[in-house]
Amino acid sequence: MAKADEKAITPQSEDFSAWYNELVLKAELADRGPVRGTMVIRPYGYRIWELIHDALDLRIKATGHENAYFPLFIPESHLKREAEHVEGFAPELAVVTHAGGHELEEPIVVRPTSETIIGEMFAKWISSYRDLPLLINQWANVVRWELRPRLFLRTTEFLWQEGHTAHADEADAQRETMVATEFYEQVAREFAALPVIVGDKTPSERFAGAVRTVTLETLVRDGRAIQSATSHYLGTNFSKAFEINYTSSDGEQALCHTTSWGMSTRMIGAVIMAQGDDKGLILPPRLAPYQIVIVPIGRDADLVPVVTETGRLADEIRGLGIRVKVDDRTTLSPGFKFNEWELRGVPLRIELGPRDLAAGVATLANRLTGEKTTVPLDEIGQQMSARLDEFQDALYQRALDFREAHTLTATSKEELADAVATGFALALHCGQKSCEDAIKEDLGATARCIPLDGEPEEGRCAYCDASSAYGKRILFARAY
């Protein structure tokens, strides 16, 4: 018989990192793989990824992109063609030197991202302006050797989608960068219930090889930031390196302007850290593998009619397109089950015992508020969709309230230090890399982004007092 405390986890306030690691393992979201830094995504965690996939894939296709698949293996020489790109990724590469029983003539790199191999194919496929824009996406695994791995957030191998597009000019490519940013923001807000801050990366935080990187930053409950997706305008950097040219309508040869953009399984880590509490996970209904769990209560003969009714309820709710699970395990107590489904973050729980059944009611427990209410059995079905929508909205509002309560403006080094100790800091900055480095060294914080919707403002750098850059406040935080 399972013990009730098997599922207990360290409180967030005591040790946030321990809370996270224990939760991921005990909620059966993921497990560690045998090779250091690798991750096994268990069915409960993978189902969340499938729901993110479906939401995102729909939007990627609706905006005219087509899915394709490019090889995992890239010749080492290939990756070196874009100088800044290889410099950024070289320390993280995994290299295949032997295959088919022999040493290879040229080492092969396991893709850390696919700009180079897709660039080579784009060069082959594009010849005329009629071939543009070329709008491609792939769902794939990538490998980046991680020194300090953490499940979902930083794993040696992770799953993601990577969009890659080629355009006739900068304006069209910049527009594309924002198309991707917009559907990422939709998925973050409407599915993950995350009120992300969207903005440009500072030059020192840009993707290796990008002219512009737009990021979505999530604040999580220990006051740190998680980069939750990025969209890059790559200018003609990769087009030059891979000769992605086209003939324009007036017969001129020109370089394409390219973009790339990605969201990964890291998003699951952001949801866990931003939405969880001391009891465990709180899943937004639109990403919950089970939106409702039904627990029949009772023993022996008393249990029989209860199980019949929970089965009927489940069928009714499932018929409404809601993901529902009946927990009919007979060897576990109701209390154990309640704890387990709270740990695993199921939004709503329906409890039904013999006395409830006799009274024609069930108890509805809300994972977010902890409230229990009594609902007539014949009204449960019709209430569930609205209750889940309310839950989704309330979770978003809670995350937004938290973010607002943990975002401070800072005009001095001290205020900056105080702000990043508990959350986001909005501060003017000089724009110098050396100053960003000093802030990182001194306060452990990095420039997360230059928010798109920031009000115009100029003055002195909060850290070094030099003249401010960017024309607005930028966002600093400690980050995962």
Add this chain to the structure above:
Amino acid sequence: MAKADEKAITPQSEDFSAWYNELVLKAELADRGPVRGTMVIRPYGYRIWELIHDALDLRIKATGHENAYFPLFIPESHLKREAEHVEGFAPELAVVTHAGGHELEEPIVVRPTSETIIGEMFAKWISSYRDLPLLINQWANVVRWELRPRLFLRTTEFLWQEGHTAHADEADAQRETMVATEFYEQVAREFAALPVIVGDKTPSERFAGAVRTVTLETLVRDGRAIQSATSHYLGTNFSKAFEINYTSSDGEQALCHTTSWGMSTRMIGAVIMAQGDDKGLILPPRLAPYQIVIVPIGRDADLVPVVTETGRLADEIRGLGIRVKVDDRTTLSPGFKFNEWELRGVPLRIELGPRDLAAGVATLANRLTGEKTTVPLDEIGQQMSARLDEFQDALYQRALDFREAHTLTATSKEELADAVATGFALALHCGQKSCEDAIKEDLGATARCIPLDGEPEEGRCAYCDASSAYGKRILFARAY
């Protein structure tokens, strides 16, 4: 302006292999990657894979399996734990020896299949009979170093799903092996329109480490066989190697019985080779990225009302849940477009010109029969679903007729040689590996399977005249 003969391909009868390679490239199904044997799956080919994915994933989930994801990287020592398994895969492995800028202490293998890494996780997750059966599937890429690569059929990296399950006893595991076989057969027959032969592999053709391998064999149009999916009963081989134990209901320790089963992007190669003709691909409607293409015909002012009507038609057809494309490219002639969509295998084509429009009709062209019929514009929409179903059935019937015409029974070495020169041979066999090897050496043919539905029969081996084994005829063919 594109030339019409750009899309011409070598006839099947002249050089089947050239026909296939040209078709895959010119139909834009796939391209070769820069690392030898790797493949780029282009959007048109990838969409076919997505449709196979959706059909299969639905059936995998409906039979109680859950998707998960296991790491790409396996420690080399791990793979060696099941002796027969490593012996089978050792020659095909790609090995990572360097990562993160350093040489690794232990080399890492890029998964050729995941029995070993999943076995290790199963051992950790399973403790009691209550944890069984454990029914897991993953969608993933795998790597097997190929000496003679061929797009889709034999690539260094390919995409697949691999199911892995653990059971309390042999009966349950054997039943599972057939559950997978049944949904593979459904997808092959109902989606790919392939009348596969289902049977057991002979011992020498079994998966490395399996007790039993069930295979689905497709006959393609040059008379060769393609193994299109397999389902393995692994006995306790992997349970012993990875200690996948459970405590039974009466408290005894016991080994699990495991299975694994997979279908891959190879299936696309089987569809191309089994269904194509000299004009190119013929896609079964249920796997066609576009089930119907509409080509507006006309110039200048004449074209305007035609384009309006084709747009309306497309909306109407799309509203019926049919995948439809309007080819409105203005720089290409109707003839070029007809050839291109025939090459790319779109089942039905609607042609509409100004005179058709005036007469209130359109021309409907059938890719399989080559027939063109005139259909009133106001009846097209309502006819399309039935026409596509008829097409799907006719394509299956054509493949079945072909298979029956190219399956011969053989009772002598000469008859066996004649039969495998043009298709399937059904022959009694002695069951000796040495005899199978001689047939391979002599006739280039292998034992494809012992068909499940074969009639009981005994006698002499067609090749060596020894007493027959298996109690029925077995299927031989040259194979890809």
